Amino acid sequence: MDCARSIELLSDYDAGLLGDDDKLFVITHLSTCSDCDGVFRDLKLIVQTAFAMRSENGIAYPDEESLWQRLSASRVVH
Ligand SMILES: [Zn+2]
Numbered sequence: 250m251d252c253a254r255s256i257e258l259l260s261d262y263d264a265g266l267l268g269d270d271d272k273l274f275v276i277t278h279l280s281t282c283s284d285c286d287g288v289f290r291d292l293k294l295i296v297q298t299a300f301a302m303r304s305e306n307g308i309a310y311p312d313e314e315s316l317w318q319r320l321s322a323s324r325v326v327h
Pocket residue numbers: 251252253255278282284285286
């Protein structure tokens with residue numbers, strides 16, 4: 250299923266860690282799938298919020314990876 254693969258790759262895509270093939274797949278999929286595009290927006294928001302809270306307050310905020318796992322698990326409909 251394309252969405253499952255897309256969700257799996259999103260955090261690495263955001264971090265710039267994907268190879269050309271995977272990156273192209275994500276870009277193509279996001280442009281045709283509004284569900285995954287919405288998930289990607291959420292992911293970016295989580296990463297930015299977690300980063301901002303850490304740098305502004307110096308507190309140990311739950312890391313974005315675990316928040317992301319929880320969110321994507323709740324969003325993906327199989
Ligand atoms: Zn999708």
